[in-house]
Amino acid sequence: MRWPFPLVALCGALSVPVQALFETTYHSSSVVVQPFTILEKSPLYDPDNTNLFLVCPNGLEVAEPGAAIYKSNGELVWAESSFGNCYNFNYQTYDGQQYLTLWVGAGGAAVGSQMGFGTVLMMNSSYDVVMNVSAVNPEGTDLHEFNIVKPENKTVLVTAFHTIPMDLSSIGGPVDGWYSNDIIQEIDIATGAVLFNWTTFDHVALTESYNNISLTGQGFTEDNPFDAVHINSIDKDLEGNYLISARHTQTIYKIAANETILWRLGGKMSNFTALGKGTEFHFQHHVRWRMDETHISVFDDGGAFIATDVIIDEPVATGKYLKVDQEAMTVSLTKQFIPGPNRNYTLAEGSTEPYGDTVVVGYGYTPWTQAYSFDTEELLFSAVIGPDNASLWNDNGINNYRAFQTSTLEFTGHPKLPPNVSVTDGAIFVSWNGATHVASYTLLTGPSVWDVSKKVTKVPKSGFETKIKSAGSSEFIVVAALAANGTTLGKSAVYRTSNGTVASD
Missing domain, CATH: 2.60.40.10 (Immunoglobulins)
Known part of the structure; x- marks a missing residue:
């Protein structure tokens, strides 16, 4: 296939990026941020600039990572860098009140010694941290998920990872190897009690993984365990079943409250028959039930890093809506949101989230935030974190795990400190x-x-x-x-x- 930019540049083989090259500073504030550069904006999209985009720029080009809120005209509204690493910045309802929620901690989205160990902060409209929520896990809370369960809005779904000994000889690894055990938990926010706990070690076979142990070299030390499954999102249906996305098995799993896997969509063991084209996904992220649980939204990355290699299964990453018929066990594509003005795959991260009659897609490692008409799938808004050529940087440039939205019609930020x-x-x-x-x-x-x-x-x-x-x-x-x-x-x-x-x- 034709590469959209040189592979050696993407892998960082030729040069190391200059840190904080494009960050913006101000006279009256110590805030240091990357610009939110508008690439395209329809005259019909948010003419009053009330929409607010919540992002967490990370990467070697970001000297002071943290959370930021921007308007749809590119104007910075709020930024905070004292958190250190920040992921999964969102605006959610808990027990009738609205909160800004974000994961903060050390590390990132890798496993082992590079894994993200942290907690989730919940902030009020004055940006005060009023509570934090953590998984019950020796290695803390992982950054990939913090999804408050609707409609009750009293519990939350979180991810965690715990490194354990495991015989990996069946896939070419050591007998006394190490395995990254993925954990999903549902936690009562008020008490911190774990209401549901499920691990991949007990339910997902090593053979389901597309991760190649001989290529990655994982599994031989405790600091670098084999990342077979890599859960990156959790949702829950009205019947109490759990929907999880596993990047390294390229599978969406439906799990019953008794921990049984009810079905698999995608991957090596899919239970569904595809009707038409476009239903496949690769190294996907941010899977959610939609449209009265008749559809699933997914961010289809199209590519991934495996060790130092780049695997490209699809040339363009997209947000998708898949119609899932759980009686006929068929799946079909009903919506696909294609990036613009540039097109590219994404090597990790990403999100697909509806807001009213629009859908916001975040492209993760390719740091685009884009909004589309839900009905027509037309691109209405496109922005990039950093300068307008940031999509051509290597993987160590800027990334933004997910892109979420609220608006000044919903959220009124009133900081306690004066102007x-x-x-x-x-x-x-x-x-x-x-x-x-x-x-x-x-x-x-x-x-x-x-x-x-x-x-x-x-x-x-x-x-x-x-x-x-x-x-x-x-x-x-x-x-x-x-x-x-x-x-x-x-x-x-x-x-x-x-x-x-x-x-x-």
Whole structure:
């Protein structure tokens, strides 16, 4: 096949990427982020820029990984890098309240010593961490899943991995080998109690795996166990059965509450007959029940890393809706969302998530976030994390595990810290990290710390950071943030115009 870019560049064989090459900095904030570059946007898509995209940029090009929220015009709304590694940033309902949820911890999506060990944070609309949730597992909570179960919204599905001894001689490995045992758990969020626990060791044969032990060299040490299954998503149906996606067996499993595997879709042992073309998927991610559980959505990566090799089964990664007839045991393709303006496979990660009459597809290792009409499958919006050529970087550039969305109609971010101001080269810069509904800023001035009330000017908010001319200011200034209706949402501290220092809290 024809490669969309050189394989040696993708594998990083020629050069090591320069760290943080394209990151953006600001005068009034310590936030350092990659840009969210708009590639295409239909005039009919989100004309008021109310949609908010939740992403976690990671990779060697990201000096300070963390969570970020962007508007559909590319404007940064909120970013936080103190978390360290961050994955799976979402907006979910728990017990009648809305929360921002994200996995934080050390490591990444690999196994063994490189595995992600962490926990999941739940934040309120002021970005306070109000609780955290973890799997009951010696090696902590894995980053791949944190799915609050609907419609009750009281329990959550999480992934974990635990390295155990295992005889791998049947697949060419050592007798005294090591195996990465995938675990899925359903946890009661309020109590932390494990309500369901299921492991691949007990249910999935080694022969189902497409992972090649002789190629990867896995399984010979505890630090590098054989990653046979690699669960990356969990869902639950209304009857209490579990739906899991396993990347390395390229299979979707339906599991009963008694832990029995009810059927397999895809892989080497599929129980379904395909009707028509396009039902296959390779190294898939983010599998969910849709449309009253008659369909399954899936992100079809089309390719993967196996050790240092790149396997390409499909030239283009897509989001798909598959109609699953569990009586006739047939599967057919009903929706397929194709990337644009560029097309490429994805070597890991990705998501497919509906929002109203649109579907948002995140392309994972290829750091695109794209929105489509659900009815027509037409591409309405396309953005990339980083510069507009980021899709051509090697695998160590930027990646974003999943892309989720909310909107300013649902989520009102109101940080507890006030707007931040910088006086630089005679200009005033103001930003308010996390405030979602600021429409304008008013500059106030006065002769003393206790008298800063004279209005100098009012300017519309322009991006994450707004520049205000300082002409007309006296010794002290305050900047007020206003909503569209003129309501004051918050005020900065009092600053000295002479040197930009804070005169009072």
